[in-house]
Amino acid sequence: MLLHNNYDNRYHAVRRRLGRALGNYLFVLPATLFLLACLLYPLILNVMISFQDLTAGTLLSGGPWVGFDNYRAVFDDPGFMPALMHSIVFTGFSVGFQVSIGLSLALFYNRQFPGNRAMRGLFLVAYAVPVVATGAVFRWLLDGQSGVINWALRSAGIIDTPHAWLSEPSTALPALIFVNIWLGIPFSLMVLLAGLQGIPRSLYEAARIDGAGPLAQFRYITLPQLRPALLAVVLLGTIFTFKVFDLVWITTQGGPANATQVLPTFAYKFVFQQLLIGKGAAVLNLMFVMLLAFSLVYLWAARREEANV
Amino acid sequence: MAGVTFDRVTKDFDGGVRAVAELELEVRDGELMVFVGPSGCGKTTALRMVAGLEDASDGDIRIGERVVTQLDPRERDIAMVFQNYALYPHMTVFDNIAFGLKMHGVKRVEIDERVRRISGILGLDDFLSRKPRQLSGGQRQRVAMGRAIIREPHVFLMDEPLSNLDARLRGQMRAEISRIQRELETTTMYVTHDQVEAMTMGHRVAVMRKGQLQQVDVPQVLFDSPANLFVASFIGSPSMNLIQAPLERDGDELVARIGEQRLPLPPEAIARNPRVADFAGRVVALGIRPEHFELVGAGEGLRGTVVLTEALGSERLIHVEVEASPVVTDEVLEVAVDTDVAAAEGLKWEASQRRTVVVTRFGVEVAANVGDSVELRAAPGKAYFFDLETGRAI
Amino acid sequence: MSAHAERRASRSRRRWLLTLGSVLLIAVFLFPIYWMMATAVKAPDQIVVYPPKLVPTHFDFSVWTDRIFKESIFVRYLLNSVIVGVGTAVLSVVLAAPAAYGLAHLRIRGKGALLLLNLSALMFPAIMIATPLFVIFNRLGLANSYLGLILANSTLAVPFSIVLLRPFFLSIPYELTEAARIDGCTRFGAFARIVVPLARPGLFTAGVFAFLLGWGDLVFALTLVQSDEMRPVTAGLWAFFGLNVTNWNGVMALSTLAMLPPLVVVLFAQRHIVAGLTAGGVKE
Numbered sequence: 006m007l008l009h010n011n012y013d014n015r016y017h018a019v020r021r022r023l024g025r026a027l028g029n030y031l032f033v034l035p036a037t038l039f040l041l042a043c044l045l046y047p048l049i050l051n052v053m054i055s056f057q058d059l060t061a062g063t064l065l066s067g068g069p070w071v072g073f074d075n076y077r078a079v080f081d082d083p084g085f086m087p088a089l090m091h092s093i094v095f096t097g098f099s100v101g102f103q104v105s106i107g108l109s110l111a112l113f114y115n116r117q118f119p120g121n122r123a124m125r126g127l128f129l130v131a132y133a134v135p136v137v138a139t140g141a142v143f144r145w146l147l148d149g150q151s152g153v154i155n156w157a158l159r160s161a162g163i164i165d166t167p168h169a170w171l172s173e174p175s176t177a178l179p180a181l182i183f184v185n186i187w188l189g190i191p192f193s194l195m196v197l198l199a200g201l202q203g204i205p206r207s208l209y210e211a212a213r214i215d216g217a218g219p220l221a222q223f224r225y226i227t228l229p230q231l232r233p234a235l236l237a238v239v240l241l242g243t244i245f246t247f248k249v250f251d252l253v254w255i256t257t258q259g260g261p262a263n264a265t266q267v268l269p270t271f272a273y274k275f276v277f278q279q280l281l282i283g284k285g286a287a288v289l290n291l292m293f294v295m296l297l298a299f300s301l302v303y304l305w306a307a308r309r310e311e312a313n314v
Numbered sequence: 315m316a317g318v319t320f321d322r323v324t325k326d327f328d329g330g331v332r333a334v335a336e337l338e339l340e341v342r343d344g345e346l347m348v349f350v351g352p353s354g355c356g357k358t359t360a361l362r363m364v365a366g367l368e369d370a371s372d373g374d375i376r377i378g379e380r381v382v383t384q385l386d387p388r389e390r391d392i393a394m395v396f397q398n399y400a401l402y403p404h405m406t407v408f409d410n411i412a413f414g415l416k417m418h419g420v421k422r423v424e425i426d427e428r429v430r431r432i433s434g435i436l437g438l439d440d441f442l443s444r445k446p447r448q449l450s451g452g453q454r455q456r457v458a459m460g461r462a463i464i465r466e467p468h469v470f471l472m473d474e475p476l477s478n479l480d481a482r483l484r485g486q487m488r489a490e491i492s493r494i495q496r497e498l499e500t501t502t503m504y505v506t507h508d509q510v511e512a513m514t515m516g517h518r519v520a521v522m523r524k525g526q527l528q529q530v531d532v533p534q535v536l537f538d539s540p541a542n543l544f545v546a547s548f549i550g551s552p553s554m555n556l557i558q559a560p561l562e563r564d565g566d567e568l569v570a571r572i573g574e575q576r577l578p579l580p581p582e583a584i585a586r587n588p589r590v591a592d593f594a595g596r597v598v599a600l601g602i603r604p605e606h607f608e609l610v611g612a613g614e615g616l617r618g619t620v621v622l623t624e625a626l627g628s629e630r631l632i633h634v635e636v637e638a639s640p641v642v643t644d645e646v647l648e649v650a651v652d653t654d655v656a657a658a659e660g661l662k663w664e665a666s667q668r669r670t671v672v673v674t675r676f677g678v679e680v681a682a683n684v685g686d687s688v689e690l691r692a693a694p695g696k697a698y699f700f701d702l703e704t705g706r707a708i
Numbered sequence: 709m710s711a712h713a714e715r716r717a718s719r720s721r722r723r724w725l726l727t728l729g730s731v732l733l734i735a736v737f738l739f740p741i742y743w744m745m746a747t748a749v750k751a752p753d754q755i756v757v758y759p760p761k762l763v764p765t766h767f768d769f770s771v772w773t774d775r776i777f778k779e780s781i782f783v784r785y786l787l788n789s790v791i792v793g794v795g796t797a798v799l800s801v802v803l804a805a806p807a808a809y810g811l812a813h814l815r816i817r818g819k820g821a822l823l824l825l826n827l828s829a830l831m832f833p834a835i836m837i838a839t840p841l842f843v844i845f846n847r848l849g850l851a852n853s854y855l856g857l858i859l860a861n862s863t864l865a866v867p868f869s870i871v872l873l874r875p876f877f878l879s880i881p882y883e884l885t886e887a888a889r890i891d892g893c894t895r896f897g898a899f900a901r902i903v904v905p906l907a908r909p910g911l912f913t914a915g916v917f918a919f920l921l922g923w924g925d926l927v928f929a930l931t932l933v934q935s936d937e938m939r940p941v942t943a944g945l946w947a948f949f950g951l952n953v954t955n956w957n958g959v960m961a962l963s964t965l966a967m968l969p970p971l972v973v974v975l976f977a978q979r980h981i982v983a984g985l986t987a988g989g990v991k992e
Contacts, residue, residue: 028895032810033822036803036866044829044863047840054840110733118726126978127734130741133974135924137942138963141949142744145956151756153743160759190737241830248833251926255946269833276839277931289836296831367886387889400887404905417892461891 055286068283075287084263085288088271091178092247095267099185100242106186107193107238112227114194115201125198128191136188140255143184147171171257174264181265185252189245193238200234201227236307243303244296268292316378316468317343317501318364323373325359325525333359335525336373343378346495346502347530348516350509351548352652356525357505358473364503365394365471377468388417393462394471397478399454401446401461407433408442411460418465432460435494452483463494470495470502476511488515507652509549513537521545523645543599543705544645546698552604552631553649554698555672556641559600561593568594572616573637573668583697589708590699598708599641599700604631604675606696615691620682621671632674632682634690640670645705744967747960748772755956771961784937785944786965788854789923792940793970795858796865796922797915803862804869805911809899811870812877813885829867834927837863842931852934860928865918872917876910877903916977923970941966 055075059068079085114125131139146153149169158164170180204227212222228235250269253259259266259274268288275285318341325334334356341347349357362368364375366387374383382390393414401410408429415425433439436456446454455475462470475491476484492515495502506512512519513533520530521544529541533549540546546554559570561579568579568591584590590598608615618636640646642665650657664670674690682688699708747755751766811819841860842851850856880903888898904911929943939947945962952958 029810029814029816031896032806032814032899033816036807036870037822039803040825040829040863040866043841043859044832044837044867045825047837047844047863048832050840050843051836054843059843113726113733114730116726118723118730120727121730124730124734128737129974129978130738130971133920133970134741134967135926135942135945135970137924137926137945138744138967139740141945141959141963142740145747145960146740146743151758151760153739153760153762156759187737187740244831248831248836250833250835251924251942254926255949269835272833272835272839276835276842282839282843285835286839289833289839292833293831293836297828300831365886365890367889386894387886388892388894392890394887394890396883396887398881398883400881400883402884402887402902413888414891417897461887465891 051286052290054283055290057283059282059286060280071283075283076291078284079287079291084266084271087263088266088268091265092267092269095178095182095185095265096243096246098182099189099246100239102182102186103189103193103242104197104235104238107190107197108231108235110190110194111197111201114198125194128194131188131191136251137255139184139188140252143187144171144256147180147184172261174262177257177261177264181253181256184256185246185249188252189242193242196238197231197234200231204230240300240303243299247296247299248292316380317341317345318469318503319376320360321374321376323360323363323375324371325356325363325368326371332525334363337525337527339520339527339530341501341503342517343501344499345517346492346504346515348512348519349503349505349522350507350512350519351522351528352648353507354524355522357520357522359525360522361471361473361503361505364390364469365392366390390469391467392469392471393465393467394473395455395458395462395475397474399446399458399478401454401457403446406443406445407438407449407457410446410457411438411464414461414465428464429460432464436460436463451479452487455479455487459491459494463498466498466500468501470500472502472504474506475504477506477508484511491515509551513549521548523648539707540698541707542645543601543641543643543700544649546601546700546707547646547649550603552673552675554601554603556599556601556646556700557636557638557670557672558597558641558702559638560597561590561595563594570600572600575617575637577616579697580694582694586695587699587708593699593701593708597702599643599702601698601700602672602692602696604673606693607674607676608691608693609676609680610689610691612689615689617687617689618672620684620686620688622684623682625678628678630676630678630680630682632676632680632688634672634674634688635669636672636690637668638670638672639665639668641700641702643702643705741967744960745964747956748964749961750957752957756954768957771957781936782941782944782962782965785939785941786969788938789940789942789966790969791854792857792861792925793919793923795854796861797919799858799862800865800869800918801911801915804866804873804914805904805907806896806899807866808870808873809877809903809907812874813882826867826870829863830871832864834864834925835931838927838931841928845932851932852938854938856932857925857928857940858922860932861922861925862918865921868921869914869918872914873907873910876907880906912977916973919973920970 054068056070056072057068058071058074110125110128114121147155147170149155149167149172152167152170154170155164155167159167168176170176208226208230209222212226217225248269249267250273253265253267253270254273257265259270269292272285272288272292275281275288277285320337320339323334323337324332326332337356337360349360351357359368363370364377364382366382366385366389370383374381376382377390377392402413405413411429411432412425415428420428429442430439433442436459438453438456438460441449441453441457446457449457455478458475472491476487479487488511491504504511504515513536516533518530519533519536521528521536523544529536529545531539536545536549540549540554543556547556557572559572562569562571562576564576564578568584569576570579571577579590616636616638618634620632621635622633624631624633640661642661647658647661650661661670672690700706701708746762746764748771749767749769750761750764751768754761754764754766807822810816811823816822837860841856845851845853845856850859884902884906885895885898888902889895893901923940924942925940926942926946929940930946933939933943936944936947941962945959945966948962949959
């Protein structure tokens with residue numbers, strides 16, 4: 006038997022074991038360090054900034070601490086509640102329609118017909134277009150004078166006079182929602198389609214034997230089986246839509262007359278236009294808290310329902 | 315050349331599960347030791363600790379003279395055949411076999427030569443440029459073997475390599491693996507839950523249960539002299555019959571009261587197991603293997619009624635119902651459940667009824683029909699006694 | 709015709725009806741994109757007309773020749789976007805792949821916390837990151853740089869990639885890593901030589917998504933870049949739009965330009981992406 010100095014052996018053993026444990030951590034280390042530095046640290050900074058009076062002048066040196074003043078200013082700001090309302094309405098209607106239309110399309114493309122696989126891939130094209138370009142095109146399409154949509158609606162007899170959809174306060178938000186729905190359909194379609202394809206055909210066959218018609222099959226088999234996919238689409242869709250900035254900024258910049266002001270644009274104005282960075286940071290923190298709360302409540306409610314079923 | 319030594323090796327998993335408990339064992343240089351036992355007994359964990367895929371919580375593992383406990387798998391000079399083969403799907407058979415050599419910096423010319431030699435031995439010449447998904451189960455198994463053999467390591471580790479093959483292929487490969495191992499004389503640790511593999515392939519067999527080594531010896535000794543109830547019921551197929559036997563002193567004789575009968579223990583049985591005498595007044599487990607029964611005349615043995623006969627070509631299995639309670643200790647139930655989940659319930663029910671079915675094995679010349687009354691006796695020297703509390707052989 | 713053949717014929721007729729329906733759906737859905745490209749090549753007198761001319765009859769490429777390719781700034785915008793897009797893709801995949809693999813297979817304490825951190829990273833609005841990054845980069849001198857943009861975009865791309873890649877790595881049996889380690893690889897060697905080649909479709913999908921994220925970003929492009937030369941095409945388009953609101957020809961031309969590279973990438977990778985969403989999607 007080879008005799009090592011027992012002490013020496015133990016030292017090497019501990020060093021070796023540490024080395025091996027560290028080896029595992031090395032895999033996640035780069036990403037974690039990166040996220041901590043570029044994500045977590047800035048966010049903590051954001052929280053701190055929201056408690057400071059940071060403006061153009063104090064940008065590089067840091068501003069004085071003002072406690073909750075920024076938050077109070079935000080709540081007192083007459084634009085805050087409308088922005089919040091708009092965000093909620095915008096998100097709610099967008100996601101609602103995105104999911105319904107996405108589901109209908111998914112059901113359609115789940116059927117067998119020539120070319121279905123190639124064509125459903127084409128919806129992904131919308132994903133490739135930068136939102137800037139999409140915004141530009143839809144501004145063009147919704148144009149009051151020569152926009153195609155006005156022409157199409159008039160030809161179909163739905164309206165008689167052309168509207169400047171994005172320039173009228175009463176129609177701007179609905180028009181924006183319309184554009185956002187277009188943007189969100191590919192994602193919903195893909196995820197729901199993947200979910201549909203995961204449902205074993207034998208379930209439908211069993212249901213048909215039991216006498217269920219197409220509607221009953223949809224209600225009792227498709228919807229329950231699609232639960233995880235629907236959950237993902239609604240949760241992710243809500244999160245993404247709530248924080249959307251580019252689309253609103255390009256098409257309306259929050260106007261006309263703040264009719265489409267949503268929280269992200271609201272914050273942007275504070276930080277990058279009025280350089281009231283502290284106040285803007287406060288708005289953003291509020292947004293994040295709202296999203297976090299929504300996600301937690303949503304997931305909790307979903308899990309409860311699952312347990313009851 | 316090197317043996318494998320377990321020096322008080324323990325493995326605890328998160329959650330408090332102790333998979334291996336203070337294992338002390340030596341696999342001799344050049345031998346094929348089979349590790350056998352029911353699922354969860356720790357045999358695979360022990361193997362993976364030798365491989366370096368699991369860290370030992372305590373104790374040391376040595377390969378030859380080297381302490382390898384803290385070394386990475388690639389520093390241990392071992393090779394492993396996995397249960398699911400773990401062939402690299404994106405590489406050809408040639409590259410799969412060559413991979414280990416490539417990692418160790420062997421020159422391409424030499425790799426080429428060695429791979430072709432191995433593929434010749436294993437009959438893989440026609441498949442060298444195919445990918446694993448194009449091969450059958452048996453072919454994949456051979457590629458896995460080739461990958462292990464080619465590195466000429468100090469130790470082979472095999473984790474249930476045959477369990478995914480059909481019965482006939484399994485028989486063929488059993489012989490192949492034994493032959494290769496004997497030719498190469500490489501120390502081999504072979505894990506299986508199939509005791510037929512254990513008995514036919516191993517120089518020695520280590521029986522494990524709940525992380526503890528029950529007995530390690532050559533197969534024949536495990537069969538002839540099981541150290542405890544677990545080994546006795548695990549080894550042998552069909553299992554050893556175990557019935558509860560209350561012992562009483564009747565003058566000079568020791569008598570077993572089984573059911574209504576009082577059967578005296580023959581003096582030579584007591585002579586061979588003198589400590590049995592200490593158990594007078596207590597209940598012991600009496601074990602008799604199916605092949606060790608004799609049919610005797612009326613009044614000379616244990617009475618029973620034939621309930622089933624199974625003709626197996628060259629022999630007959632005769633199931634006899636006797637008035638006796640089966641042994642239902644934990645070990646026995648564990649073995650029963652491993653083969654058939656419902657068997658444990660059956661045993662317990664039998665115990666409550668104080669009747670059990672004893673399986674006997676005779677040649678075809680023995681004729682018995684269902685409903686016949688027979689009397690059974692253990693062949694001389696073939697009665698085993700076990701302490702019901704500790705499970706150990708008496 | 710026999711009853712069988714009749715039924716088969718009607719079934720196939722029904723199928724072709726569905727195909728027709730699908731074509732119509734695609735036509736309606738993708739109309740905006742067609743419209744964008746059509747406007748980009750129309751003669752000016754065909755653009756601001758009512759009723760709108762759906763199919764261009766007179767083509768005019770002057771906007772392309774005179775402005776886009778003449779004023780080199782537009783090409784510069786494209787180049788910037790390419791650098792930022794590719795940079796984001798490369799950085800994100802390089803960081804996310806080992807992390808996703810580690811979270812899938814390796815025994816790491818605090819795995820749950822890391823996963824949670826990842827998921828919540830997806831909840832941050834881009835502006836929420838842009839605001840402090842604006843402050844930090846200004847102090848660090850990273851403002852108005854490619855590196856700054858790549859880092860900023862990666863803060864969103866890395867968590868997304870990790871979430872996308874983890875199911876891919878989960879589907880690759882850990883046994884392969886073990887076999888490779890026995891054959892002589894280090895832990896990382898086993899990852900690089902055995903697991904990565906097998907995860908190629910997933911890595912490719914993640915890379916494509918990261919590229920799209922980097923290319924299509926507007927927030928960081930607007931906030932972290934000051935000089936015109938460093939602008940990616942998204943911010944460039946926005947600036948152009950601001951100055952040329954009624955020049956739909958030019959705006960659409962630039963939009964088309966901004967759209968073409970990612971479009972090509974998506975069309976090329978389309979098959980892999982759908983597979984990616986299936987494998988990585990909702991099989992949690």
